[in-house]
Amino acid sequence: MPETITIWTYDWVPEGPRGFVRDLRLRWACEEAGLPYAVRTVAFDDRETNHLDRQPFGQVPMLEDGEIALFESGACLIHLARKSEALMPRDAVGEAQVLQWVVSALNSIEMVSVPWWFLSIVGGADNGLTGWLDNRLNQLENVLAEREWLAAGRFTAADLIMADVLRVAKVRAHGERPATEAYVARVTARPAFAKARADQLAHFAAADETRKGD
Ligand SMILES: N[C@@H](CCC(=O)N[C@@H](CS)C(=O)NCC(=O)O)C(=O)O
Known part of the structure; x- marks a missing residue:
């Protein structure tokens, strides 16, 4: 199945919040539901100005699914839950x-x-x-x-x-x-939590390498 879901997070964050950045909620939900997804980034350093058109507070996460674009982790999670009974019953x-x-x-x-x-x-x-x-x-x-x-x-x-x-x-x-x-x-x-957390940690660790090279 092609990826239609994109989870947006920061390109890098300091050590402290790693493993807790709220894109993890959406990664975790997709893992639980077996929904394929891609991860894309906005610049942490420019967060106060660079994506206000998509997240009026300059925060992450954001979610895209086809023509739907959402911010607020709770709204994004509910959107994902509507797609999968693994996350929310249908009754x-x-x-x-x-x-x-x-x-x-x-x-x-x-x-x-x-x-x-x-x-x-x-x-x-x-x-x-x-x-x-x-x-x-x-x-x-x-x-x-x-x-x-x-x-x-x-x-x-x-x-x-x-x-x-x-x-x-x-x-x-x-x-x-x-x-x-x-x-x-x-x-x-x-296991879906462990995978989501490990993937987030790997994402920010890879960003350290890129920043070192800059
Ligand atoms: N209510 C928002 C809170 C989002 C939020 O606090 N995101 C943090 C990362 S976990 C953030 O972007 N912090 C940077 C900032 O507030 O400038 C949600 O649940 O999506």
Whole structure:
């Protein structure tokens, strides 16, 4: 099958974010679904100006699929999930559950965890968002203590994105949450995650070589 899907990421990033750049979510989804894809890049160094016509915030990832062009990893993931039952069931109830938890990962967890993580770097782990983060993570821990997967009784795109949000080491190290820990380990043990992560690391390692030669 020809590649019709293109995942856009940066041509290079510093060491710190490697393995966490959000194109990984889309690589992972394509690997789970068996969807062929190509990876193309925009320049990290010019990110504030060079692709604002396609991503108004100068961020990655972006996704192209035929005439469809998307930004926001969540929107891109939902687009991919609509293409494959491996990521989202076809029945209305299962689909609604997946959509609900995808939005929840982004809008209830990541919305707190990313600003908390950022404040923890500049001001320490005990910052103004700690109580909010603790609440959210404790509430999620209660959910995960009762079920193996978030939606439809099996792995879906909802688990992919929730685990990706939760796997940030600093967030996981913040408090003892055994069900969450086991959940992240379970979801990230999937071969499709390992492949997506290894491919992203290789992509940025190759970029180091190119930059050295410049
Ligand atoms: N809400 C966006 C966030 C995208 C985002 O934060 N991307 C990071 C890379 S993982 C980025 O491009 N950072 C550079 C910047 O914000 O200037 C999404 O989920 O796609």
